[in-house]
Amino acid sequence: MAVNRKKIIEDLSKIEILGNENGLIEKFNVYVNQLPIHFWNGFAERLTNKIAPDLLEATEYLLIHAGQNCGYHTGYGIIKSEEWEAVVAPMIETKEDILHGAFAVLTAWGWGNAEIVELLPNEKMVVRVYNYYESDIVKYGKTDKMSAYMLRGICAAFFSLAYGGEYSPNGDNALKYNCLQTKGIECGDEYGEFIVTPN
Amino acid sequence: MAEFKKNSLIVEHKFDTKTKRHYLNNTQTVFHCHHYTTLYTQLALDAGETVLLQNVAEESFFDLISNYFETHNIENLDEKVDIACEYYAALGLGDVKVRFLGEDSGEVISEHSHIEQGWLKKWGKYDKTVNYIGCGYVAAMFSAILDKPIGTFFVKEHQSIVKGDKFTMFKIVKK
Numbered sequence: 307m308a309v310n311r312k313k314i315i316e317d318l319s320k321i322e323i324l325g326n327e328n329g330l331i332e333k334f335n336v337y338v339n340q341l342p343i344h345f346w347n348g349f350a351e352r353l354t355n356k357i358a359p360d361l362l363e364a365t366e367y368l369l370i371h372a373g374q375n376c377g378y379h380t381g382y383g384i385i386k387s388e389e390w391e392a393v394v395a396p397m398i399e400t401k402e403d404i405l406h407g408a409f410a411v412l413t414a415w416g417w418g419n420a421e422i423v424e425l426l427p428n429e430k431m432v433v434r435v436y437n438y439y440e441s442d443i444v445k446y447g448k449t450d451k452m453s454a455y456m457l458r459g460i461c462a463a464f465f466s467l468a469y470g471g472e473y474s475p476n477g478d479n480a481l482k483y484n485c486l487q488t489k490g491i492e493c494g495d496e497y498g499e500f501i502v503t504p505n
Numbered sequence: 506m507a508e509f510k511k512n513s514l515i516v517e518h519k520f521d522t523k524t525k526r527h528y529l530n531n532t533q534t535v536f537h538c539h540h541y542t543t544l545y546t547q548l549a550l551d552a553g554e555t556v557l558l559q560n561v562a563e564e565s566f567f568d569l570i571s572n573y574f575e576t577h578n579i580e581n582l583d584e585k586v587d588i589a590c591e592y593y594a595a596l597g598l599g600d601v602k603v604r605f606l607g608e609d610s611g612e613v614i615s616e617h618s619h620i621e622q623g624w625l626k627k628w629g630k631y632d633k634t635v636n637y638i639g640c641g642y643v644a645a646m647f648s649a650i651l652d653k654p655i656g657t658f659f660v661k662e663h664q665s666i667v668k669g670d671k672f673t674m675f676k677i678v679k680k
Contacts, residue, residue, distance in 0.1 A: 319520040319527075323536070328617035329594030329601075336538035337623045339597035343533045345565035345638075349545060349558055357552065365552065372544035380538040416520070416527040416535045437524050439535055456541075 309397045311421070314410035317393045321414075334383025343439045350455060351443045366455060370485075373459020374466075378480035381464055382473045384411055401468050402427065408464045409433065418457060418498070428469040428504070433461050435498040441491035448494035458485040461500045481505070513584065514591035515577070529595075530576070532569050539623025546620060546635050555637045562641025563648075563655060570649040582650065589646035598642065601675075608651060611658075611677035613643050618673060621666040630669055634662040643675045656680070 323338060325331050331338040350369055357365050384390055385404060394407040402425055409420045418438025425431050440454040462485040467473070470482040482505060489499035519528040527534050549558035570589050579585055586603050593601045599618035605611055615621075620636050640660040647658045659678050664670040 315525070316522075319522075319525075322518050323597070324516060325594040325597045325599075329597065329599040330617055330619060330622070331597035334538070336540065337597065337619045337626070338536055338538055339542060339619050340527070340529060340534045340536050341596060341598075342565040342569060343535050344568070345561055346535065346537070346545075348561035348565065349549070352557060352561065353548075353552060353554055356557075361552075365548070368544070368548045368551070372541050372548065375544055376538050376541035379540050383538075413525050414520075416525065419525045437526070439526070439533070 309403050309406040309410065311406065311410040314394055314407060315414045318389060318411055318414035321389065334380055334387050336380050336383055343442065347440060347443050351453065369455035370459045373456035374463045374480055375477055377460035377463030378466060378477060381408055381467050405464060405468050412460060417460065431461065431465050431502040433500040435500065438491065438498055441498065444492045449492050452487040452490040453492050454487050454490060454498050457498060457500060458487055461485040461502050465502045514588050514595060516595050530573060539619060540627065542620050542638065543624045543627050546637060549637060559637040559641040562638045563644045566642045566645035567649055567655045570646055574649060585650045589650060593642055598639065601643065606647065606650065609679045611647060613675040613677065615639060615673040618666055621673060624667050631667050634665045635667050636662055636673060640675060643677060647677055
């Protein structure tokens with residue numbers, strides 16, 4: 307059975323999550339939150355624009371690293387969850403199916419409408435993302451600074467989960483791959499493009 | 506659109522199938538985990554930009570809370586306090602209880618915290634306070650409840666779960 311992206315998005319986007327009696331959302335082996343996108347974009351965009359130019363690369367790396375950690379641990383929690391088991395697992399036959407399923411879940415979670423367009427197992431993955439929230443930093447015109455740090459981290463993390471060996475709770479195996487952003491909606495492109503390769 | 510009630514707070518969740526975006530009470534939101542919030546916080550600490558983190562949080566949450574009060578015609582003080590506390594929990598940030606609230610000062614305590622329990626789970630105890638996102642929320646809720654402009658209050662943690670205290674205490678002072 308091929309991965310039915312539409313069904314995954316339809317089913318998993320309906321999950322309604324609210325904090326428990328302590329205000330915590332304990333799911334997928336992590337604490338989950340649902341904060342306004344203005345918060346995430348606001349901090350990343352203001353920080354990367356105000357930081358001294360010689361510190362920009364390090365700052366961007368840390369923003370990507372945050373996404374990579376998030377994608378690795380939460381991604382692992384998702385593929386071990388009962389929701390995944392019920393909706394996605396019956397469609398999975400290969401490791402590549404897991405990746406296609408994970409990007410459908412990414413879309414259902416509201417991070418961006420993401421789909422793999424090229425996949426060479428353990429070598430290269432090209433992901434195309436439409437309407438991702440990190441591109442909302444530009445309302446008019448375009449910027450030269452590609453700003454989808456979270457998505458860069460997530461793409462690399464998902465590839466690590468597929469090909470980076472056993473899941474490592476300390477995150478060591480999360481960092482085996484690198485992701486470059488080659489196109490961005492915020493830069494005037496029709497979609498964001500992300501290319502993952504081994505380090 | 507799904508609508509469900511949690512105590513007095515009404516939360517309406519919508520997923521726009523065309524744009525693939527989530528909305529809580531018409532505010533666009535997104536799911537993230539404690540790894541992401543704690544690493545954002547660590548970055549703010551490393552870059553010396555905790556004020557920025559707190560300010561951006563305050564802006565984001567002020568709009569959320571104020572819009573809710575306006576949309577639902579909430580004018581009663583007790584109700585405003587309850588709703589603001591329930592909203593914090595609905596977002597998954599933990600719990601907050603207002604010990605007292607005044608025009609010039611206040612105290613809020615939190616026994617459960619997404620950021621701080623997430624920090625402890627990821628790295629263990631720390632010798633500095635880390636809940637700048639919570640500080641931003643508390644500043645926003647005080648301004649929204651008292652119909653003051655954003656940025657009216659200064660908030661600082663005086664006790665901290667992540668430092669080993671039983672609960673976190675936010676102290677609020679008018680600027």
